[in-house]
Amino acid sequence: MVDKPKFNTALHEKDGVNQPESFSASSIANITKLRRKQPTATELVQGILNGNKTALSRAITLVESTNPSHLEKATNVINQCLPHANKSVRIGITGVPGVGKSTFIEAFGKHLTGTGRKVAVLAVDPSSSMSHGSILGDKTRMEELVKDENAYIRPSASGDTLGGVARKTREAIILCEACGFDTIIIETVGVGQSETAVHSMVDFFLLLKIAGAGDELQGIKRGIMEMADLIVINKADGDNIKKAKLAKTEFNRALHLFPAKNSGWQPKVTTCSAINHDGIADVWQIVSEYFEMAKGNHYFNAKRAEQNSYWLTETINEQLKSSFYTREGIAPLLEQYKKAVQNNELSPFAAAQFLLEKYFSK
Numbered sequence: 001m002v003d004k005p006k007f008n009t010a011l012h013e014k015d016g017v018n019q020p021e022s023f024s025a026s027s028i029a030n031i032t033k034l035r036r037k038q039p040t041a042t043e044l045v046q047g048i049l050n051g052n053k054t055a056l057s058r059a060i061t062l063v064e065s066t067n068p069s070h071l072e073k074a075t076n077v078i079n080q081c082l083p084h085a086n087k088s089v090r091i092g093i094t095g096v097p098g099v100g101k102s103t104f105i106e107a108f109g110k111h112l113t114g115t116g117r118k119v120a121v122l123a124v125d126p127s128s129s130m131s132h133g134s135i136l137g138d139k140t141r142m143e144e145l146v147k148d149e150n151a152y153i154r155p156s157a158s159g160d161t162l163g164g165v166a167r168k169t170r171e172a173i174i175l176c177e178a179c180g181f182d183t184i185i186i187e188t189v190g191v192g193q194s195e196t197a198v199h200s201m202v203d204f205f206l207l208l209k210i211a212g213a214g215d216e217l218q219g220i221k222r223g224i225m226e227m228a229d230l231i232v233i234n235k236a237d238g239d240n241i242k243k244a245k246l247a248k249t250e251f252n253r254a255l256h257l258f259p260a261k262n263s264g265w266q267p268k269v270t271t272c273s274a275i276n277h278d279g280i281a282d283v284w285q286i287v288s289e290y291f292e293m294a295k296g297n298h299y300f301n302a303k304r305a306e307q308n309s310y311w312l313t314e315t316i317n318e319q320l321k322s323s324f325y326t327r328e329g330i331a332p333l334l335e336q337y338k339k340a341v342q343n344n345e346l347s348p349f350a351a352a353q354f355l356l357e358k359y360f361s362k
């Protein structure tokens, strides 16, 4: 008997050959194994409480996730960590680009770990999603700190709104504290509104400056000066030393013109060279004096309590706003009413009232 030819047409070229499964069994096994490796909330919390930085990073990523399905787990982790948080000092550092924040944090951070402290560095930078350059820069500028066993550096969370970024940073602070970091440094670029957000999540606010050409107070926002507990004039090295000293005198004089702070603290000015590590120990000395005073007069705890209630209302405001503007049907109506208001056909208050009624009626 003659065998029928097996491959008589291109369409049947695979006849007689076992077709592979559409999913390979070994791949499925691998994927399942990987999935199982995703730690549970309790495992993450245990890792964090044991000081494990990998667990900490994973938890921060979870908190930063915009995937709604991660929210419950993230909240669970935060809640379990909360009782172990709050045992730290939180220091905000701001300054315009190029003033030397990263170089300063490297020197300051190393000084602190040298005295046995555990330092976590977080950043609030709403623009970071666009400027990945600064993160790359930080990797080289914080070379020593990155390698330090007792330091943890987390590039800034990205997000569309400052409120969103700030919330993630607040939660990251809790996680870092539960992980045993006793000194939290929050860095922000001194442009826009981010200083205000950072100011409302730290105990101490440090403004980094460089000496100018005798016009120190030009172009510096009054609000930022008012927030500062300490102004550090960086790059006080080489030919700059004299100018830095002059700037120190000028800032000192200006600071005395501001009304006294609720904390009872008189803001200070000092100089340093972050690159040469000069004056860094003095900065920590001043920061420590502040904490001694603020803990002694109970301002420290009162301020944290006030910040907590601020973030409660801030979060409600933020979420209500976003819920309103993203509610189906609101955007086109809003456009319509904007035109009517612009043409004086309707008062802005009546239009707002109508839109809000529309929103609440659903």
Ligand SMILES: Nc1nc2c(ncn2[C@@H]2O[C@H](COP(=O)(O)OP(=O)(O)OP(=O)(O)O)[C@@H](O)[C@H]2O)c(=O)[nH]1
Binding pocket: 095, 096, 097, 098, 099, 100, 101, 102, 103, 104, 134, 137, 141, 189, 234, 235, 236, 237, 272, 273, 274, 275, 276
């Ligand atoms: N001479 C001198 N140069 C410094 C000092 N600190 C920083 N620099 C230099 O200033 C430049 C900017 O420093 P960075 O630490 O990157 O400044 P930054 O504030 O983090 O900048 P952004 O991340 O862009 O906001 C770098 O070239 C540093 O080497 C210092 O104490 N003295």
Ligand SMILES: [Mg+2]
Binding pocket: 101, 102, 103, 134, 137, 138
């Ligand atoms: Mg930097």
